[in-house]
Amino acid sequence: AELSFVSLQWTGIPNSQVGMAAEMSLTHRAPHKPPTLVLNFSSFSLPTRCSGSAAKSLLFRFLPFLRWLPRYPIKDWLLGDIVSGFSVGIMHLPQGLAYALLAGLPPVTGLYSSFYPVFLYFFFGTSRHNSVGPFAVISVMIGSLTESMLPSENFLESVNGTNATVNEELRDAARVELVATITVLTGIFQVALGLLQFGFVVTYLSDPLVRGYTTASSVHVLVSQLKNVFGVSQSEHSGPLSLFVVRWAEVGWGPLASVAPGHVLCLLLFLHYSPCAGRPCLTPAILPQIIVSTGISYGVNLKDKFGISVVGNIPSGLKPPVAPKISYFGQVVGNAFAIAVVGYAICISLGKIFALKHGYKVDSNQELIALGLSNFLGGFFQCFAISCSMSRSLVQESTGGNSQVAGVISSLVILVTILKIGELFRDLPKAILAAIIIVNLKGMFKQFKDLSTLWKTNRVDLLVWIVTFVATLLLNLDIGLAVSVAFGLLTVIFRTQLPHYSILGRISDTDVYRDVKEYEMAQEVPGVKIFRSSSTLYFANVELYAEALKKKSGIDVDRLIEKKKKALKKLKKQQKKLEKEKAKREKVNDAGSPSLPQNAEDGPGPAVIELSGGESSAPSEPTLHSLGLPQPSFHAVILDFSPVSFVDTVSIKILKNVRGWGAGRTTSSLRVSL
Secondary structure (H helix, E strand, C coil): CCCCCCEEECCCCCHHHHHHHHHHHHCCCCCCCCCCCCCCCCCCCCCCCCCHHHHHHHHHHHCCHHHHHHHCCHHHHHHHHHHHHHHHHHHHHHHHHHHHHHCCCCHHHHHHHHHHHHHHHHHHCCCCCCCEECCHHHHHHHHHHHHHHCCHHHHEEEECCCEEEECHHHHHHHHHHHHHHHHHHHHHHHHHHHHCCCHHHHHHCCHHHHHHHHHHHHHHHHHHHHHHHHCCCECCCCCCCHHHCCCECCCCHHHHHHHHHHHHHHHHHHHHCCEECCEECHHHHHHHHHHHHHHHHHHHCHHHHHCCCECCCCCCCCCCCCCCCHHHHHHHHHHHHHHHHHHHHHHHHHHHHHHHHHCCCCCHHHHHHHHHHHHHHHHCCCCCCCEECHHHHHHHHHCCCCCCHHHHHHHHHHHHHHHHHHHHHCCCEHHHHHHHHHHHCHHHHHHHHHHHHHHHHCHHHHHHHHHHHHHHHHHHHHHHHHHHHHHHHHHHHHHHHCCCEEEEEEECCCCCEEECCCCCCEECCCCEEEEEECCCCCCCCHHHHHHHHHHHHCCCHHHHHHHHHHHHHHHHHHHHHHHHHHHHHHHHCCCCCCCCCCCHHHCCCHHHCCECCCCCCCECCCCHHHHCCCCCCCCEEEEECCCCCCCCHHHHHHHHHHHHCCCCCCCCCCCCCC
8 A cells, every 4th residue: 555645734824825835835847927925004004085074084083072972861870970081080189199109209290190191092982881991000110210310319419518318309309201212102102003003012911911011010119119108218229120229218206106196097098999789899988088088198297396297288270281391201102002912901901891892893993093192292291101090990980981071071170189189188198109009010919810810710820920920029110010021021932943743533414523542432533644733833843843743643743754865775786786796797698689687686686666657767766665665544534624824834844744755755755635
């Protein structure tokens, strides 16, 4: 029995394209004209001729509120949006102050960041329930950058020629200028990615990666706020392992007086931050506690008597726009890109969750543009980069919010605070803000439960989670993110390089084929090997594919090639020996008579080489049978290409070599069926 190796089966390809696929990948026939690759950009091309309808469509695309606002159901949605807007606005007030503290900026910048971007998102955003504004992870990324580039030690001034104190006014002004530049550059990146239809870039941040990164970031946030909760001063550090570098200054009465309000508020907020009939109850609890804490601080004069650190002056009114400092661009371009990607990833993740729940669609590219414009324009007004907060978004959704009208109302609440009542919170202790920050991390710390879930479901995703968490914890936020993304991409490469290889068998009385090792009812087709890989073929795994095919089929091709070479070498020696003997006989025979017939002991001779039916004058390639080598137990191999989405040139070359195993060069003649 001759071996017909390889039979290639391309599943999932229309019959009309099978012939072309065979010619492109595995043919040795006459050269043909290669197929032409046609790229169709009609799905996202802009009209070549300007018209009113085209301009209207483009306007509605970049200003989504023009599409839904005229059809806004006032009776059904307005009351819920008003209640939701006031609730979220009340949350914006303490969180804006607290996250500005986390970013190393004056508290008023947190109020600016809770007003301008939120108001702008109303015009450009497509999510109805996302609450944009300051977010802990983004704030701590900005804070690590301000501490590394503009540490407090750079602004020390001597007092009376002996003691040195930090000039906070100069430091804050320099940091505001730096952060405004970062915010503008972040917005530029986001708008550019959105216009280039690069919303898919967030797909490289898998869910385990994002959750591990935010969990590690919450640890950074927690550690950074311990100094405010305990009321002690700590020198600033940045870079790798900065989380574990702690040097506390001398402790006096301040810590003892500051620990009490911080701990008490933490306890109260934890008690109130629990589901109450399916709704968060943080909103009615947090504002009275802030008011009471501010009143106690003002009445007892905690700052002067005990040295308690307070928020300080909150200037009233809005400031005119200021251009960013372009000289910073080169120093912060990498950090700005990281902030842009992380902020967008968190925002689009929350947006898709709410969109799926309430039955509407979120445009990923338009969300990039909306966030980018909010950051870009906000940077001119001393805002820092924003994203979406899960706690505020949940409150906005659960309190009846149905559209971004709630966001406009919450921004108006902050506007009133900036113009009129912001200065009333100047005596609010920073320990209270630190407690608010820590309590808002409760949801992120719950993500540690992912470890047990991923252990049961997917160990590779668990490894991504752990590596992301450890890298971010040890290497700081910017380097940790780069390492995490690189590791996540490596896992994809490893998965394609180490796929699951199987031999398929047919389940009796059906047309279903399954792995014979996993399904007892699956039986191999007699004389046929059906080989399948769970991954596509490309240069990185095609060699492993060929090796797995050898192993699964049970054919040691390399050994057969070696034996064939030895047999052919022996055959050639015998042929040369016969030719020499024949030449000697011709010399001896003066009459030139034909040589005598060969005896059996003279060797196998050329007669054992089979001749092709079509070419009687030339011997065919030696086969396993003619060479006396062992025969495989099957006569055909089918390569199941159903998981293969593409093949590159390296794969085609290797597949040609695989076909060569049965093309007469190694085993037998080739019959290709597709």
